[in-house]
Amino acid sequence: MSDADIGVGGTLVWYYYICLRQVWLISHQITPDADDGNLILGRFIGETSYNREKKELAIGSSKMDVYHFNNGEMVVGEVKKSSKYNQSARMQLAFYLKELHKRGIQARGELRFPQEKKKEEVILDEDTLAEIERVERDILRLVYLQQPPPPVKNRFCKKCAYSEFCWS
Amino acid sequence: MFVILVYDVNVKRVAKVLKTCRRYLHWVQNSVLEGDITEANLKKLKVELMKIIDKEEDSIIIYILRTTKYSARQIVGLNKGGENLFI
Amino acid sequence: MKKTLYIFTNGQFHRKDNTIYFETEQGEKRFIPVEDTGEIMIFGEVDINKRFLEFLSQKEIILHYFSHYGYYMGSFYPREHLNSGYMILRQAEHYIDENKRLSIARLLVEGAGKNILRVLKYYKARDKKVDNSIVTIETLLGTIATCNDIPSLMAIEGNMREAYYKAFDEIIELPDFIFENRTRRPPKNYLNTLISFGNSLLYTICLGEIYRTHLDPRIGFLHTTNFRRFTLNLDIAEIFKPLIVDRVIFSLLGRKMITTDDFERGSEGILMKDRAKRCFIEQMEEKLKTTIKHREIGRAVSYRRLIRLELYKLEKHLMGEKVYEPFIATW
Numbered sequence: 001m002s003d004a005d006i007g008v009g010g011t012l013v014w015y016y017y018i019c020l021r022q023v024w025l026i027s028h029q030i031t032p033d034a035d036d037g038n039l040i041l042g043r044f045i046g047e048t049s050y051n052r053e054k055k056e057l058a059i060g061s062s063k064m065d066v067y068h069f070n071n072g073e074m075v076v077g078e079v080k081k082s083s084k085y086n087q088s089a090r091m092q093l094a095f096y097l098k099e100l101h102k103r104g105i106q107a108r109g110e111l112r113f114p115q116e117k118k119k120e121e122v123i124l125d126e127d128t129l130a131e132i133e134r135v136e137r138d139i140l141r142l143v144y145l146q147q148p149p150p151p152v153k154n155r156f157c158k159k160c161a162y163s164e165f166c167w168s
Numbered sequence: 169m170f171v172i173l174v175y176d177v178n179v180k181r182v183a184k185v186l187k188t189c190r191r192y193l194h195w196v197q198n199s200v201l202e203g204d205i206t207e208a209n210l211k212k213l214k215v216e217l218m219k220i221i222d223k224e225e226d227s228i229i230i231y232i233l234r235t236t237k238y239s240a241r242q243i244v245g246l247n248k249g250g251e252n253l254f255i
Numbered sequence: 256m257k258k259t260l261y262i263f264t265n266g267q268f269h270r271k272d273n274t275i276y277f278e279t280e281q282g283e284k285r286f287i288p289v290e291d292t293g294e295i296m297i298f299g300e301v302d303i304n305k306r307f308l309e310f311l312s313q314k315e316i317i318l319h320y321f322s323h324y325g326y327y328m329g330s331f332y333p334r335e336h337l338n339s340g341y342m343i344l345r346q347a348e349h350y351i352d353e354n355k356r357l358s359i360a361r362l363l364v365e366g367a368g369k370n371i372l373r374v375l376k377y378y379k380a381r382d383k384k385v386d387n388s389i390v391t392i393e394t395l396l397g398t399i400a401t402c403n404d405i406p407s408l409m410a411i412e413g414n415m416r417e418a419y420y421k422a423f424d425e426i427i428e429l430p431d432f433i434f435e436n437r438t439r440r441p442p443k444n445y446l447n448t449l450i451s452f453g454n455s456l457l458y459t460i461c462l463g464e465i466y467r468t469h470l471d472p473r474i475g476f477l478h479t480t481n482f483r484r485f486t487l488n489l490d491i492a493e494i495f496k497p498l499i500v501d502r503v504i505f506s507l508l509g510r511k512m513i514t515t516d517d518f519e520r521g522s523e524g525i526l527m528k529d530r531a532k533r534c535f536i537e538q539m540e541e542k543l544k545t546t547i548k549h550r551e552i553g554r555a556v557s558y559r560r561l562i563r564l565e566l567y568k569l570e571k572h573l574m575g576e577k578v579y580e581p582f583i584a585t586w
Contacts, residue, residue: 029339030469030570147576165571167551168564187272190286204258209290253540254261254533255277255285 032161077110177226257293366581441524453500461488
């Protein structure tokens with residue numbers, strides 16, 4: 001997952017469920033503190049886990065990992081550091097499934113948490129689809145704001161690489 | 169935090185272990201490295217080492233000190249290496 | 256926080272096994288933990304090659320080099336790894352628009368002045384006769400708001416420093432280290448040599464912090480941009496000089512850690528011997544590591560980190576989010 005190239009991609013969907021301010025900052029290439037410990041670790045785990053079966057697939061401005069592709073069924077997924085950001089991870093993957101669906105590909109989603117040795121399945125149903133579409137519209141609205149939404153303290157701030165930026 | 173890392177690994181893998189450790193810590197003497205390290209870097213180092221060693225045969229020990237304030241480091245004989253602000 | 260490595264020995268830098276090592280003239284090799292290195296400052300005679308520089312770029316390590324006399328000569332500033340077109344435009348906009356530039360420059364001078372006052376008041380409380388300087392600086396601070404162009408703002412800042420330096424003799428009380436006048440390139444006496452050396456170090460440290468943000472070091476606000484040199488680091492250093500550099504000097508001299516024996520007279524003025532440079536650097540590193548409690552962030556923050564936070568506040572000012580408030584010491 002690269003922070004450099006973003007439209008309304010999966011990354012923004014991810015951050016949408018964590019912090020709206022972060023969505024704005026990322027979309028303006030104001031990337032967070034590069035020496036933040038959690039960030040370094042996240043990047044490292046993404047780079048080094050599941051290397052054998054890893055194939056990257058780029059669709060639009062999203063990148064995802066492909067795990068299997070057989071009998072016409074595709075399994076796509078993402079590797080995450082921890083399941084703490086479960087909702088973000090699920091919705092991000094649902095977004096990818098929707099993008100694939102638009103292109104006529106049926107796929108199943110799988111979230112992987114190598115450090116917790118856990119997997120989770122994500123399926124694109126009606127409700128999820130409606131929610132994704134609402135979120136996409138809202139992200140566009142946010143991105144076009146002149147200024148970022150003001151910082152609001154939430155449970156993610158403590159480990160957020162932006163926290164010093166927001167609270168200085 | 170400050171760590172002291174010692175390793176005892178098969179000669180076949182010793183060079184690789186040393187090369188990896190050297191990217192994160194200061195070489196002190198044969199099979200011993202030390203230095204200040206961030207939590208993230210320590211995790212990275214451990215993941216990298218796990219991929220190199222044979223868990224049935226090799227052993228690496230990492231002593232972790234939250235601070236060096238209450239410890240002393242004494243050298244008997246030669247001072248071969250370690251952390252230093254200056255070269 | 257990644258470390259700064261200071262090289263005083265002559266030798267060569269090499270890249271090997273995904274890290275770097277330094278080889279002295281005697282052939283002794285010292286491996287450097289590249290994952291934990293943020294900056295390298297070179298004082299000795301060091302040979303480097305392109306392979307080494309490429310690797311520094313990849314690892315986002317900046318290299319600064321100093322002349323034999325200890326003057327800052329330049330930096331190897333790897334290609335920007337953090338890029339935000341949005342931020343560059345905001346920064347340029349605040350430079351080009353005279354009023355926007357002036358309002359940032361005013362805040363910088365005000366911050367520098369208030370920190371100078373903080374230092375003077377600390378010594379006043381210790382019975383040093385620094386009242387005259389305090390009064391002068393307080394008066395000058397009052398004129399900042401009505402100051403309508405950069406040159407006159409620079410003049411105020413110059414006058415504040417002059418009044419401040421007048422108090423140095425009173426604070427230091429060492430006949431060997433009297434201030435006389437501020438002289439640069441070359442500094443003409445011992446105290447001026449120390450001030451120049453400390454300021455150069457702080458400039459490079461501020462540059463290193465800017466490298467880790469989305470700001471462009473070439474666009475300063477108080478110091479006029481000439482698009483060749485770095486200037487934003489000079490701006491930010493103004494806030495911290497009294498708190499970091501000057502206090503290090505007072506403590507080095509007060510504890511007799513540096514004496515007149517630590518200097519040599521060269522054709523280009525007075526120069527510090529390596530021992531004194533190292534001693535200064537050690538004290539400066541200690542000072543940068545000192546922490547203070549930061550109320551908003553909710554934990555202790557080092558002086559080094561405070562420099563970074565200053566840049567974040569500046570970014571938020573440029574974004575139009577929050578007016579920049581310079582850091583003012585409260586001890």
